Each structure stands twice: as C-alpha cells, then as structure tokens.
Amino acid sequence: MTGAQRTLFLAAPRGFCAGVDRAIDIVDIALQVYGAPVYVRHEIVHNRHVVDELRGRGAVFVDELADVPPGAVVIFSAHGISPAVRREAKDRGLRALDATCPLVTKVHLEALRYAKQGYSIVLIGHRGHVEVEGTMGEAPDAIVLVESAADVEKLELPDPSKVAYITQTTLSVDDVRTIVEALKRRYPAVHEPAKADICYATQNRQDAVKELARRCGIVLVVGAPTSSNANRLVEVAATLGAKAHLIEAAEDIDAAWLTGDLGITAGASTPEDVVMACVKRVCELGDYRVEEFRLLEERVMFPLPAELLGAAKETGVAVGAVNERAAARVSGGEIRIRHH
C-alpha cells in the first residue's frame, strides 16, 4: 500500500429497484411457466445486459404488437403502456402480462382521475420516453407535456383554475422543483399529486449520488444511454461539480479519468454484477481502496401479477407471491410490500 492510494466510494442505494426486480422476475417466471418464446414489448427495462440475458433464454423483444403471433404470451415493460396498446393486445388475442411498475401505474391513475374531473393535466417529462408515451395515452386530450420551465411559460390552458400536474417517475428532483415553481407562478391553484410522482428509487439514488459528488471529483454512473434515471444521476453529479461519466460496462472506463478519489453508482436498471465488474476494473487500473457508504436501506417489494401466480401454481413452477430478486436483496431484513 502506498501513500498515493485513492478511495473508490461505492454508493448505496444503487442499481436495481423494486419495479425492475419485479419486471425481470415476470419475464423469468413466464419463461418457466409458458416456455419460450415469450414476447416482450420494448426493452423490459433499459439495460442491454438484462435484455441480452433474457433473450438468450427465449424472450423475444418487439417494438410493436403486430410482431407478436396471435395467441402468444406478451409482456408489457416496466415503463407502462397506453390503454390503446392494452386494447390492441386484447383484440389480437394475445395473452398479456403487465410488468408496468406499480409506481408508474399510480401516475396513470392520477391522470385518469384528473381527466375525469375536467382538469387540464400538465405532465412533466421527456418527450419520446416510453413512460411518457404510455401516460399520455391515458388521457391524450387532457394532457400537455412540458420539459422545462420555459415550456410552462408557453402553456395556453382553457381554465387556469382547473390545472393539475403529474410527472414522469425518473426525473431529477431538482429540475422538477424548478418547473413546479414556474407552474405555481402561472397557475397558483395548480393541483399537486398527494405523494410525489418521482419514485423512491430515483430519489434515493439521486440523494446518494449527491453524497458521492461531495466526496469525490469523479463519478461513474453505470447505466444505459436510454435509461432516464441513469442520465439524471450523471446530471445531478455534474451539477455539483463532479466530472461525471455514463458507462454501460467495465470496458467503457478510460484510465485517463482515474486521477483522484472516485465514486461509482448505478441506475435502477443496472445489474449488480455489471457494477462489480466496473469496481474491479477501476482497481486494476489504479491503486484504489473500496469504501461503500449507504444512505439508507430499501425494503420495497411489489407483488407479482395474480394471473402469473395462478399459472405458476397450475404448472407446478415454485414462486413466491413477491418478486424473488427483491426478496433475495433484502433477505434478513424487514420486507415492506407495497400494494397499489
């Protein structure tokens, strides 16, 4: 050990959240219960390691339901779908399993409730993101998308006294605060979600990356370029002055980055073995001592779809009522199951 040894801070919570655990378990169990192929609309979660692993076991990823043969099993991704997609699956006679994260479903239900009550709904989110497309599909005539405070200034809503907002689940907490402040200035009576739409996993990972950025000048975020929450982690670290890099795998680490103490975290769809490979790679490239810091324990789990549990029982596939990955992750601790 030399005096030049540096510290690699490993943030926790990092990586898989309860919604991702559940979505992967649904594909995993569906493959056991129904056999391959099982079709999945869109990437089940935004991570190529996860997608490649499931593809290797017989999952077929498609962009459109038209690519799924009649009668086949199709799984909707964790990001949620619009009612039109649900209807299309029914009309085509597909056997659909819904892996939409319950915290995304919560936002869909808010949109429906506000639309029924005659509100104009401002959705804060990123245009083109799968989750946003699904949420907008719940009430296309009532929802308008804003991506920034500048967008709020351009809004023209029919009744300023009947405005509500909802958000994508994986945004930057600080960005949303700025946009909401702009909304409240323009529409003082704007209705807010009873509980924040940004999910617990996004919030916790952002809190942890802020702590990383305070401790070290270099932050590596392991995640996919398509992952909203991983991209937000990079932005949050950069805002606090860290040199932040988004990497998908250990091979992406550039030795030239390793100039001092360094932090590693991961988006909610990144498997832990990919994170560990990155830790190993940093330690091979430089003289680093690994130190984990944990802001809090996450003990959230979501129940699996009842129809999948029923089919598993009928076919003798042994599964618990909740996602097994989350059970393993929090084993030994108190487990909190959220029903929505």
Ligand code: SF4
């Ligand atoms: Fe659900 Fe949040 Fe995970 Fe998305 S990031 S799957 S909303 S828990």
